Structure formats: structure tokens, C-alpha cells
Amino acid sequence: MSQPPMTDTRSGMDRSGPITFDRTLKGLTGIAVRGFLLSLVTFGIYRFWYITELRRYFWNRTIVDGSPGEYTGTGKELFLGFLVAVAILIPVYVLIFIATISAPWLAAFGSVLSFLVLYVLGQFAIYRGRRYRASRTLWRGIRLGQDGSAITYALMAIGWSLLTLLTLGLAFPFMRASLERYRINHTLIGSSRMESTARGRSLLLPWLAFYVVVLLPIAAALIAFLVAADFTIPDDLFIPKEGGKPGETEFNSDYEGTPIATFGELFLTTLGITIPLGLLLIPFYRARETRLFMNAASLGPVRLSSTLKARQFYWPYLVYLLSVIGFVLILGLVIGGGGLLLQAQGMESGFHWALLFGMAFGYLGGALFFAVLYVRVITARLWAAVATTTVVENAGGLDAVLASSRRVGSGLNEGLADALDVGGALEVGF
Template sequence: MSIFAKPLEFKGQSSEYFGIWLSNLLLTIVTLGIYSAWAKVRRKQYFYNNTYLEDAGFGYHATGLQILKGRLLVLAGFLLLNLLATFLPVLYGFVGLALFFLSPYLINLSLQFNARVTSYRNVRFHFEGSYWEAFLAYIVMPFLSVITLGLLAPVAVRFLLNYVWSRISYGGHSIDTHLSLSDFYKLFGVSVILPVTGLFVLATVLMTLSFTRPESAFSDNYAMASIAPFLLGFYVYIFFIGFVYRIFCMTLLFKGIAIPGAIRFSNTIHPGRLLFILITNFLAIILSIGLLIPWAQIRQHRYITENIATHASTDFAEFVAEAAEKQSAFGEEFADFDGVDLGL
């Protein structure tokens, strides 16, 4: 059967989103951060509702109260741990260990929540995870990445993406993942190893120059003044590399996920163009003292969205109708979902 492509479309506008962003910022400041939960809902609803596939936007159905409850639970957990560490250190160890082993379960709850509050054409997504696979994805694999000095990092990232996305379904149709490990190693080498190695060499050169100055010109204050700008730049660069790596992992993801017998995805995101957008967005935000954040977010989201396409091997309307019927059969049609967003 012939496969036809249908690109995603983003209909949001910077001028329109600026009002939402500014009101969110001001209300968050006035309420000492409490409104940030509702701000997150407004932001996600704007981007979801304006992202179109086949002339229909996506939906985001979480409430600010659900997100606030989740944040309060996480905050209470941190406060409890701090109090126990201060006054009952022995009990702190047991509680900390219990939370450590509980974390995969809590992460699955968060993934389930985020899938459940997302919809397309009134059909909700669903996530069904397993505790031990989450334990491997979020605890064991990252640990192995650390002790192998990053050599297993691509394996860990691929395992994590496989776990999360293969457990998502839409109207009873599960998502299948075929992610190439070699692609993740190539991305890891280009995006992480080479830049970090270059920064390490640069750091060595700068520190050598700093500490080989004539004795009369050298002082502790001089050494710190010469190194401090580099350290600041280093941390900013590492943050930027992590951000870029995350986005490029997403581009690999959309090459390898599909709903068998119905839809597969593709993307035409050009790494050079995306890097240019990210760098110029960052500079625009800095030079505008943050006022161009809405413009930068819209610009980035539009480029990524409009370079992702779906390829349907079946009638799309029939596929969605079948998904809606399966959802109704399971009694999931827009029933209230009493979950909380733990932000994990």
C-alpha cells in the first residue's frame, strides 16, 4: 500500500505567545512561585493546541492543581530528608534507601500522567511501564555509563528511549521503536567527546599561561581573575552541549518510532541549521535581557515541528476513528484523571 507524507504544522505566533509568557512570569513572581504550576499548563496548552497534524491540534489536559500537588509532594519529600539528615541521620539512611528503590515506580507514575493528559482528536495517549525496566533505564544504565567514563552513555540513552516510547500507546495502538545504536554513538562522539576534549585542551593552555606569568605579575587574585571567565564559559558550554544532545536524540527518535501497520515518522531537521537557531536564540535572549524568550521558543519549536512528518500506510481518518472506539471500549474517554505530575 502506498505511503503518503503529512508534515506537522505549527500555527503559534510570537506576538500572541508573548502575552501568555509575560502574564505567566508576572503572576509567578507575585504569587512567590505558586502560579508556576498554572503557568506550565498555559504554556503547554498553547504549544500543544497549535501543533497540528492532519488539520487537528494536540491537546493537553492537566490542571494547575495537579501539577502543584505533585510539586508539593516532591518538596515535602526533600524537606523530610533534610530534617532526618539533621536530627535522625540513621533513619535518614533507611528512608533515603527506600526512596531510591521507590523512584522507578514514581517515574512511571509521572510518565503515565504526562501520556494520559495528552490527546489527539479526543483520543488520549497511554503509558504502561514496568518497575524493573524503569529501574534498569533510570538507575542501572546511568550508573554503568558513569563507571565506564561515558563509554556506555549511548547505550543508556538508547535503552531509555526504547523503554519510554515502546510503552506508549494511542487508542490501543502501541508504538514500536527501532533505534540504531551506531547513530547514538556517532552523535555522542560529535556532540560530546570532541567539544569536551577541545575545552579540556583550551583549559590546560589557559591555566598554563596563567601560572607561568612572571612572578611580579602573578598573584592569587590574578590567577582567579584569569580562570573565572573560562570556568563560567565552560559551565555554560557544557549546559549548551547537553541541550543540543537532547534535541539531536529527539531527531534520531523520530527516525525510529512507528505504529506498526499504520504510521511511521521521519524528519528533515538539518543539524547545522538547528545549531544556528539554538546559538542565535541564546544570543538574542542574552542581548534582550530575556525579553526574546517567547520568540526563541516559538522559533525553535516551529523549526523542529515543521520538519517532522508522518507517513500513513492506511486511511488516517479510519485509523483515528478506530483508536477512538478502542478508547471508549476501555472507558477512558475523557474521564477525570486523578493523577499528579511529580515532574520526574
């Protein structure tokens, strides 16, 4: 008796599932223009609906293993969550103010105290905001989720931040990897839990490139300046400028040729060199970090595999920068050419009106142009770069993911992040 042919039960499991994104961006410009204008006339209130519309647009056009994502959040949820968060934050600000008045010795540390309190709340809000977005995200009808403790996450962020300060920034990649592991390890897709194996040592070399070129020279120049000044900056280092406007100051010439002036100039020169270099290195580090975090994420046997390159992060920023430069040059030529024409015709008053109109048009038109450009060039291209360079390995394992009946989070989860300005409309990456 012949045996029936054996079927390869692993063939479906071993297949790779592509992630695609619609690069045509049809309709995105209209969303950005409408969002900007309505946010302007509503004094920022419409931005909650604008954020929601952007998320729905990007989620729906991201296809994972043949199925699009779905975002079910609403602008109303974000707006009400923001109002509740503001109502919670006002007493916090009042308590800080009362504390600095009641205890005179705290007055000198009022700004530091405010920063520390808001930093802790900010980290708490970042985690809760991600929980809200996860609970409003579906794929194949399966809802995502996030458990874990926002308080634990905030305490971890505080501890790692202190260690980063004590190590003069060397612990930064380890902090990023640790916080990423906590976020992913508490991310749920239906009833299945994700896992991350991200490690800081894998980020150490790209971070050291940034550290050696940017942070180390700044720290060295600052320490040299403080040593030259005996760790005390003279009160009369800058004096009121003679004949200047109220509050306008100038460098005190009595300190010319002193170590304070020499090392102060060295520090400013160092900033002028390293800051542009730092801006050039940030996309490189972000691309390496994003690729590492994507490759470290898994869902049981299902894994993500990213081939993201740094140049795919550089290109959007370069296009954006060149577009901004081009817009400024064209606007300057239009205003300048119109002004020269009016002056040549002896219309001095017309020149002033043209100048005012040009400035107003340039401000509003430029703000609209940059808002649309940022969404189309920076956000969309970075999103597409991450999505299209990632594939789902062992994608057949996704068929075993079951839906969950967990309760969805409230809009307050992200309202606090928005009130503290630590939330983002879109996050590139998982």
C-alpha cells in the same frame, strides 16, 4: 461480463501526513507576560497554571495529519500534586538527616546519600510525569497513555548511569537510546501501542564528537592534576587572603612552580576552553538525537520521518544570545548615560537614586524580558523545528486507531517531578 474497476486500498495507507505548527505565535507573548507577573506576585504558585496554559497553547497549534492536539490538564491538578509530593519528600529528607546523625560514619557521605536517593526518586518522577502528560493529551478525541513501571525505569536509569560512569561516559548514547525505547514502547495512542527501534550505536558518532572535544580533555587534565597531587589536595593550597573579607581566600604562594600549581592551572585552562566548545556542540548532539528518536518511533505501519538539521537548533540559541547581549548593552548605556548626566548637573544624590532605580528596573525588566524571549525564541522555535521537519508516513493507518477507556493519571504523577525540579513545562520531541 466486465469486471468492476479495482480500487487501490493502499493509497490511503501510503499517503504522508504533514505535521504543522502555527509560527505566528499570536497570543504567546501575553501568556508569557501574564504567567511571569502572576507567578512573581503569588511567589511561584501561579506557575502551575502558567505551565498548563503553555501546554494547551502548543498542543492546540500543532496539527498532525490535519487534526490538532489537545491538552486537558489543569493547573489545579499540578498544584495539588505538588503539595502531596512535598508532603511525601519531607519525611525522606528527615530520614536522611536522622540517618547521618545516628550513624557518625554516614555524616561524611550525607551529601552523597542525599544525591543518590533524590536521583532515584527523580528518575521515578520523570517517568510518572510523562504518564500524566500523556493521559492529558488527546488527538482526534483519542486519549494517549503510558503504562510500564516507573520503578523499572528508575532501576534502568541507575544501572545505565553506573555503566556510563564506569566507561567514563562512553555508554551515554546507549543509555539514552535504551531509556527512549522503554518510554516509547510503553506509550499508547488509544488502544494501539507505539514502538521504538532507537539504538545507541546510531548516536555514537555525534556523541564522540562531544566526548573527544569536551569530556576527554577535562578527564585527562583532572587525572594529571590528581597524579601530581598524589591524589591528595593539600589543606593549605588556598589560605585566607590577607586584609580580605571573611571567607575570602587566595592561592598559597608556597606552591608556585610545583607540579600541583602547574597541572592545576592546566586543568583550569582546559575548563576555560572546553566548556564553551561544549556549549557549541550541545545543540548539534540534541538535534541528531531528536531526529534519530523521531525516525525510530512507529505505531504499527505508521512511522515518523524527520529531516531535522542541527542548524535549526543552533539558530534559536544564537538569536537568544544576541538578544541578551543587546539588552545588557542598552541597559548599561541607559543607566550610565543617566548617571553621567546627573553627575554633570551636580546631582550626586540623584545619581545614587538613579543607579538604584536602574538596577531594580534592570533586574525585573530583564527577568521579564528573558522569560518572554526564552518562550518565544527557544521553546517555540525548537518546537516548530521538530514539528515542521517531521511527517507521518503511512498516515492512513491512523484511521484504524481506536479510543481506549483507560483511567487517566492523577496530578501527583507530575507533582513529584516538579517538587524535585526534574520536570519541564514542555518537552521538545515526542
